[in-house]
Amino acid sequence: MSLQATFAVAERVLLQLRRDPRTLALVVGVPCLLETLLKELFEAQPRLFQHVGAPLLGLFPFVTMFLVTSITMLRERVSGTLERLMTLPLGKLDLLAGYGIAFAVLAAVQAAAVSALAFGALGLDTAGPRWVVGALAVGNAVLGSALGLFFSAFARTEFQAVQFMPAVVFPQILLCGLFVARGAMATWLRWLSDALPLTYAYDALAHTAAGTLDARFAADVGVVGGAAILALALGAATLRRRTA
Amino acid sequence: MAAVRVEGLEVVRGGNRILAGLTHSIPAGLVTGLLGPSGCGKTTLMRTIVGVQRIAAGTVTVLGLPAGDPRLRVRVGYMTQAAAVYADLTVRENLTFFGRLVGAGPQTVDDAIATVSLENERSRVVSRLSGGQQARVSLAAALLGDPDLLVLDEPTVGLDPLLRRDLWLLFHELAAQGKTLLVSSHVMDEAERCDTLVLLREGRLLAAATPSELRRSTATEDLDQTFLALVERAG
Numbered sequence: 001m002s003l004q005a006t007f008a009v010a011e012r013v014l015l016q017l018r019r020d021p022r023t024l025a026l027v028v029g030v031p032c033l034l035e036t037l038l039k040e041l042f043e044a045q046p047r048l049f050q051h052v053g054a055p056l057l058g059l060f061p062f063v064t065m066f067l068v069t070s071i072t073m074l075r076e077r078v079s080g081t082l083e084r085l086m087t088l089p090l091g092k093l094d095l096l097a098g099y100g101i102a103f104a105v106l107a108a109v110q111a112a113a114v115s116a117l118a119f120g121a122l123g124l125d126t127a128g129p130r131w132v133v134g135a136l137a138v139g140n141a142v143l144g145s146a147l148g149l150f151f152s153a154f155a156r157t158e159f160q161a162v163q164f165m166p167a168v169v170f171p172q173i174l175l176c177g178l179f180v181a182r183g184a185m186a187t188w189l190r191w192l193s194d195a196l197p198l199t200y201a202y203d204a205l206a207h208t209a210a211g212t213l214d215a216r217f218a219a220d221v222g223v224v225g226g227a228a229i230l231a232l233a234l235g236a237a238t239l240r241r242r243t244a
Numbered sequence: 245m246a247a248v249r250v251e252g253l254e255v256v257r258g259g260n261r262i263l264a265g266l267t268h269s270i271p272a273g274l275v276t277g278l279l280g281p282s283g284c285g286k287t288t289l290m291r292t293i294v295g296v297q298r299i300a301a302g303t304v305t306v307l308g309l310p311a312g313d314p315r316l317r318v319r320v321g322y323m324t325q326a327a328a329v330y331a332d333l334t335v336r337e338n339l340t341f342f343g344r345l346v347g348a349g350p351q352t353v354d355d356a357i358a359t360v361s362l363e364n365e366r367s368r369v370v371s372r373l374s375g376g377q378q379a380r381v382s383l384a385a386a387l388l389g390d391p392d393l394l395v396l397d398e399p400t401v402g403l404d405p406l407l408r409r410d411l412w413l414l415f416h417e418l419a420a421q422g423k424t425l426l427v428s429s430h431v432m433d434e435a436e437r438c439d440t441l442v443l444l445r446e447g448r449l450l451a452a453a454t455p456s457e458l459r460r461s462t463a464t465e466d467l468d469q470t471f472l473a474l475v476e477r478a479g
Contacts, residue, residue: 081328
């Protein structure tokens with residue numbers, strides 16, 4: 001590991017993002033819009049908004065960073081810059097860590113903006129500390145980045161990469177317990193839900209919203225962290241110095 | 245002394261034999277031209293030398309180490325055919341980034357920009373540059389680490405004649421400093437500018453000699469004719 005190389009990569013990725021103000025505006029603006037929409041949608045059932053508002057806030061970065069990372073990495077492969085990087089004294093871990101840091105920073109900005117809106121103007125409240133929602137959002141972003149990195153290896157074009165979003169992200173959102181309580185699912189769906197990392201990410205957010213930061217919450221955080229590390233390791237395995 | 249030694253190299257891509265038992269040495273301190281028609285295996289040979297190509301058989305030794313050895317990553321500079329730089333960053337931002345990876349500071353970056361005559365474009369975003377300018381950004385990136393071996397895949401494509409002449413002068417200047425250059429081209433008139441030539445056809449070595457030796461042995465006037473004569477002789 002070289003800190004110099006890691007930060008060089010992180011700064012370069014952030015510089016590229018800064019060059020693309022429209023994407024930045026979308027990354028921050030879209031979740032704000034959706035959170036507002038949710039508030040208006042549940043105007044008659046304010047308790048429902050209180051129930052799903054915080055978990056959604058914490059899950060947005062997962063979706064965004066999955067997409068952003070998979071497209072960025074795909075471009076890196078297609079343009080030949082990845083091949084150049086593989087001929088340079090840059091460790092795979094340095095590259096991945098650099099990406100992780102850059103997207104965690106972006107996720108922090110996104111989470112801060114959506115939190116300010118949700119906890120401020122929209123009147124969202126959580127029993128647990130609000131900063132925990134923000135910290136979980138950044139953690140979920142790293143998980144999304146790691147998964148995006150891994151799945152981008154299976155896409156040849158940007159069209160394919162975009163299709164991995166509904167394929168990988170939607171089932172996890174449907175099964176994480178947000179729409180249907182996990183106890184009410186058919187057994188096989190419940191098992192499937194058990195195997196998906198977003199289930200634990202949602203559970204940790206739900207515990208924060210309810211103010212029950214217990215052992216179960218700690219276990220959730222551990223599973224999300226472990227899944228992110230596993231996905232990063234799988235992603236590293238897709239980065240080959242020698243290709244056919 | 246050979247900078248690169250290739251023995252019995254075989255590369256198979258997608259079921260096709262791209263390189264079929266290639267054996268050759270590339271001398272140190274010279275500009276070696278790698279010539280042959282498109283699809284003859286030039287790029288594959290270059291990728292093998294820089295260590296990013298999976299090989300089926302044979303050995304490749306670069307500066308005394310096996311190709312792809314981590315210690316070579318600071319000693320070998322590689323310029324791919326596609327520009328392989330970040331289109332959304334400026335010239336300077338690109339080179340600063342690649343420079344940080346090979347330990348080159350701001351002065352080295354400025355020198356590299358001057359070497360490829362891009363001083364006026366340094367603050368422009370790469371996607372807004374012409375193809376030839378983008379290729380020069382890529383070349384500058386390959387120069388940053390002050391490598392002992394430069395592997396350049398068609399570095400002069402699409403450049404105006406003046407720039408092409410300047411770059412060939414640069415290549416010889418670098419060779420005079422003791423560096424080894426392997427430069428591919430499919431333009432025969434560039435062959436004249438090389439110290440020594442390697443001609444490839446369908447993954448095999450067609451000939452290896454200096455431009456004048458080749459002309460003499462085939463009794464031809466220009467290298468296009470030489471190439472034809474060699475192909476006919478090989479049957």
